[in-house]
Amino acid sequence: MQKFQFVNPTKIIFGKGQILQLAKEIPSGSKVLVLYGGGSVKKTGLLESIKEVLKDYQLGEFGGIEPNPTYETLMKAVELIRKENYDFLLAVGGGSVIDGTKFIAAAVPFTQGDPWEIIVKHLPIHTALPFATVLTLPATGSEMNSGAVITRKALQAKLAFMSGAVFPRFSILDPMYTYTLPQKQIANGVVDAFIHVMEQYMTYPVAGKVQDRFSEGLLMTLVEEGPKALEDPENYDVRANLMWTATLALNGLIGSGVPQDWSTHMVGHEITALYGLDHAQTLAIVLPSMLEVMKEEKSAKLIQYGERIWNLAADLPAADKSRLAIGKTRNFFESMGVKTRFSDYGLGDEVIEKIIASLEIHGMVKLGEKGTVSPQVVRQVLKLSL
Ligand code: NZQ
Numbered sequence: 001m002q003k004f005q006f007v008n009p010t011k012i013i014f015g016k017g018q019i020l021q022l023a024k025e026i027p028s029g030s031k032v033l034v035l036y037g038g039g040s041v042k043k044t045g046l047l048e049s050i051k052e053v054l055k056d057y058q059l060g061e062f063g064g065i066e067p068n069p070t071y072e073t074l075m076k077a078v079e080l081i082r083k084e085n086y087d088f089l090l091a092v093g094g095g096s097v098i099d100g101t102k103f104i105a106a107a108v109p110f111t112q113g114d115p116w117e118i119i120v121k122h123l124p125i126h127t128a129l130p131f132a133t134v135l136t137l138p139a140t141g142s143e144m145n146s147g148a149v150i151t152r153k154a155l156q157a158k159l160a161f162m163s164g165a166v167f168p169r170f171s172i173l174d175p176m177y178t179y180t181l182p183q184k185q186i187a188n189g190v191v192d193a194f195i196h197v198m199e200q201y202m203t204y205p206v207a208g209k210v211q212d213r214f215s216e217g218l219l220m221t222l223v224e225e226g227p228k229a230l231e232d233p234e235n236y237d238v239r240a241n242l243m244w245t246a247t248l249a250l251n252g253l254i255g256s257g258v259p260q261d262w263s264t265h266m267v268g269h270e271i272t273a274l275y276g277l278d279h280a281q282t283l284a285i286v287l288p289s290m291l292e293v294m295k296e297e298k299s300a301k302l303i304q305y306g307e308r309i310w311n312l313a314a315d316l317p318a319a320d321k322s323r324l325a326i327g328k329t330r331n332f333f334e335s336m337g338v339k340t341r342f343s344d345y346g347l348g349d350e351v352i353e354k355i356i357a358s359l360e361i362h363g364m365v366k367l368g369e370k371g372t373v374s375p376q377v378v379r380q381v382l383k384l385s386l
């Protein structure tokens with residue numbers, strides 16, 4: 001096991017009806033800005049419930065944070081907060097609203113330049129506004145981590161930043177808020193969480209037995225419960241398991257003390273920035289081909305994964321185990337309704353050089369757990385994904 005430090009200060013408040021805790025958790029006297037997306041929180045009645053619970057606070061609203069939140073939209077919230085002096089932010093939604101709120105929280109006190117520099121220059125964030133979340137879409141883990149991915153439309157750039165200053169103070173996870181998710185978003189969430197685990201697990205062995213077993217538990221839960229959520233959307237136990245799995249998949253725990261990959265994500269971000277595909281769709285396209293191209297480097301873990309997640313017989317030849325494990329992974333995404341080839345999204349080989357050029361512009365030229373995923377390797381991966 002590798003050396004590590006692990007800290008996660010976000011308080012999780014989990015379960016049915018926990019929205020009532022909001023008034024206990026947000027410091028009294030705060031001036032609260034509630035941030036949300038394109039309006040699902042209005043349709044579901046969640047925004048009204050929140051306003052009722054927070055009726056003793058000074059409250060404002062900022063809606064319209066889009067999927068793959070943009071700098072252009074978020075800077076409008078930054079201006080509003082500076083003008084009206086909000087001192088606590090409440091993100092209500094999925095990963096996009098939460099990521100957007102993290103950027104806003106860091107950008108408001110950043111007055112020494114354009115806040116975009118926080119991302120492109122990797123500037124340390126010394127201070128950020130306090131914020132909390134009410135999660136409505138289990139997928140990204142953003143509700144319990146310190147990362148965010150922001151798009152600058154004008155530059156066709158989708159880039160991540162991380163800082164200990166942007167952990168949520170607390171997150172409310174009520175599985176019932178996920179009942180209204182469209183099937184596509186349920187499936188996207190399952191695939192995203194699955195690939196978060198894979199990016200931290202599918203590398204090479206370092207005798208991190210507990211990390212491996214945690215990761216395998218999360219993967220098995222997604223394989224078992226994902227299809228059930230599509231068939232039986234109001235099954236509380238299924239939704240609760242998916243919600244907690246997605247949070248644990250990217251809250252720092254399973255990645256501590258083990259190598260991490262993230263090449264599929266970095267390529268996926270470029271695809272979303274260029275072609276607007278959903279985050280999970282891009283990952284479903286890239287991961288199976290990435291595993292195929294990297295199967296020698298990853299062979300020990302690929303075999304372990306095949307045996308433990310897909311019950312492949314121990315006496316099969318190693319090459320068969322790798323092939324079957326990759327095939328079963330692709331089939332799982334397809335069975336959830338997330339397509340795994342560029343052609344399924346109306347894209348062809350014209351995408352390859354554009355994606356490579358974007359990766360090079362963003363310095364993503366030595367990806368993977370050993371830095372061996374070069375533009376040339378990505379080119380092979382993309383060809384296999386057509
Ligand atoms: O905008 P509204 O109207 O709320 O609708 C949203 C949106 O259209 C809808 N939705 C959310 N909860 C709902 C609901 N509809 C009905 N009922 C509900 N309960 O779902 C749509 C997608 O929402 P979005 O927040 O975009 O999805 P997701 O949670 O998958 O977030 C994706 C973003 O997170 C980033 C991605 O790159 C992408 O920008 N990621 C963030 C990470 C992190 N912070 O650690 C890691 C991830 O790898 C990922 O990159």
Ligand code: ZN
Nearest residue numbers: 140192196279
């Ligand atoms: Zn992801």
